Amino acid sequence: xxxxxxxxxxxxxxxxxxxxxxxxxxxxxxxxxxxxxxxxxxxxxxxxxxxxxxxxxxxxxxxxxxxxxxxxxxxxxxxxxxxxxxxxxxxxxxxxxxxxxxxxxxxxxxxxxxxxxxxxxxxxxxxxxxxxxxxxxxxxxxxxxxxxxxxxxxxxxxxxxxxxxxxxxxxxxxxxxxxxxxxxxxxxxxxxxxxxxxxxxxxxxxxxxxxxxxxxxxxxxxxxxxxxxxxxxxxxxxxxxxxxxxxxxxxxxxxxxxxxxxxxxxxxxxxxxxxxxxxxxxxxxxxxxxxxxxxxxxxxxxxxxxxxxxxxxxxxxxxxxxxxxxxxxxxxxxxxxxxxxxxxxxxxxxxxxxxxxxxxxxxxxxxxxxxxxxxxxxxxxxxxxxxxxxxxxxxxxxxxxxxxxxxxxx
Ligand SMILES: [Fe+2]
Numbered sequence: 562x563x564x565x566x567x568x569x570x571x572x573x574x575x576x577x578x579x580x581x582x583x584x585x586x587x588x589x590x591x592x593x594x595x596x597x598x599x600x601x602x603x604x605x606x607x608x609x610x611x612x613x614x615x616x617x618x619x620x621x622x623x624x625x626x627x628x629x630x631x632x633x634x635x636x637x638x639x640x641x642x643x644x645x646x647x648x649x650x651x652x653x654x655x656x657x658x659x660x661x662x663x664x665x666x667x668x669x670x671x672x673x674x675x676x677x678x679x680x681x682x683x684x685x686x687x688x689x690x691x692x693x694x695x696x697x698x699x700x701x702x703x704x705x706x707x708x709x710x711x712x713x714x715x716x717x718x719x720x721x722x723x724x725x726x727x728x729x730x731x732x733x734x735x736x737x738x739x740x741x742x743x744x745x746x747x748x749x750x751x752x753x754x755x756x757x758x759x760x761x762x763x764x765x766x767x768x769x770x771x772x773x774x775x776x777x778x779x780x781x782x783x784x785x786x787x788x789x790x791x792x793x794x795x796x797x798x799x800x801x802x803x804x805x806x807x808x809x810x811x812x813x814x815x816x817x818x819x820x821x822x823x824x825x826x827x828x829x830x831x832x833x834x835x836x837x838x839x840x841x842x843x844x845x846x847x848x849x850x851x852x853x854x855x856x857x858x859x860x861x862x863x864x865x866x867x868x869x870x871x872x873x874x875x876x877x878x879x880x881x882x883x884x885x886x887x888x889x890x891x892x893x894x895x896x897x898x899x900x901x902x903x904x905x906x907x908x909x910x911x912x913x914x915x916x917x918x919x920x921x922x923x924x925x926x927x928x929x930x931x932x933x934x935x936x937x938x939x940x941x942x943x944x945x946x947x948x949x950x951x952x953x954x955x956x957x958x959x960x961x962x963x964x965x966x967x968x969x970x971x
Contacts, residue, residue, distance in 0.1 A: 588607075688714050695733065712823075716817055749842075763827055849935040881932050
């Protein structure tokens with residue numbers, strides 16, 4: 562994130578005395594990636610960012626996973642995971658349910674109406690796609706208003722909390738991508754000094770940083786920390802109790818901070834014939850990429866086939882989350898808004914029967930989907946197992962195994 566920003570009260574020279582109006586020294590904290598060798602920010606706290614008064618274990622939601630065996634493409638109906646008014650008792654942090662995971666990335670889902678506790682993911686960055694709803698992400702850097710269609714990138718160890726706005730009686734739907742490292746725009750979009758290039762589908766103007774930091778008073782404040790450990794998936798949780806509220810920053814500057822990017826600001830790259838998924842890439846993380854398939858004009862060669870060709874992702878598992886419009890290639894498969902399809906490496910996939918013929922002559926696709934491609938195989942979390950429709954694998958052939966082992970597709 563090379564886009565420099567400065568907010569609040571910052572001294573003219575780094576690592577020099579910075580005092581409050583009554584003369585007290587602020588505590589300077591460098592928050593930096595890759596040791597001291599990559600992007601960083603300097604934050605000025607009224608208290609000591611290292612101060613603790615207590616700590617206790619935090620029992621994380623179920624992080625266990627089950628291999629995708631037998632190997633099958635799957636349809637996971639995420640909207641079935643939270644029933645009725647369950648969202649009124651759910652928050653984005655402690656209520657998220659694990660859908661798919663491997664050692665590089667974990668994908669979870671939450672439908673939330675409750676404010677989350679203060680939270681810090683010390684394992685890696687998070688990219689939260691807000692499927693629907695709105696709210697405020699309060700962070701140590703300042704608040705960020707978010708709404709449906711936003712990708713929200715939260716750097717590792719950023720203290721924050723999610724406050725859904727439920728005034729319209731609607732929850733915030735969060736599709737959470739937790740990385741094992743950092744999430745950033747792909748290098749192919751950036752100059753060697755980090756500026757977005759002319760051929761990138763979005764640029765600095767499209768990234769929304771937090772507003773000025775807001776100081777919050779408080780004593781004995783809890784922060785939920787997810788960190789490396791020996792629990793399921795190598796993760797453990799701890800609740801730290803701080804003597805004062807962690808939102809005590811009066812100013813900061815640097816290139817490391819949370820930001821939002823609206824998928825509607827992604828300018829699609831189109832062509833005369835079908836463009837491959839890399840043109841839809843939004844972010845990259847260790848062992849995975851994030852892409853967005855947005856409403857767009859489609860292929861304009863007179864003999865073009867607008868839906869994708871069948872393809873084997875021989876090196877990756879593909880996770881498509883359908884969030885808007887009408888996904889042309891998946892018609893007839895039962896997939897709709899809120900569905901996830903998992904197309905694993907080792908098995909070809911492509912349009913459902915009849916979709917190629919129906920697409921001929923189309924000029925525009927009104928579809929919106931978020932894709933995560935991983936380079937290591939994904940396993941199913943408890944949420945993924947609960948949301949599996951059990952039928953999708955047979956949707957191309959029109960028949961499946963005998964009812965004792967599964968239902969034929971209808
Ligand atoms: Fe695909």
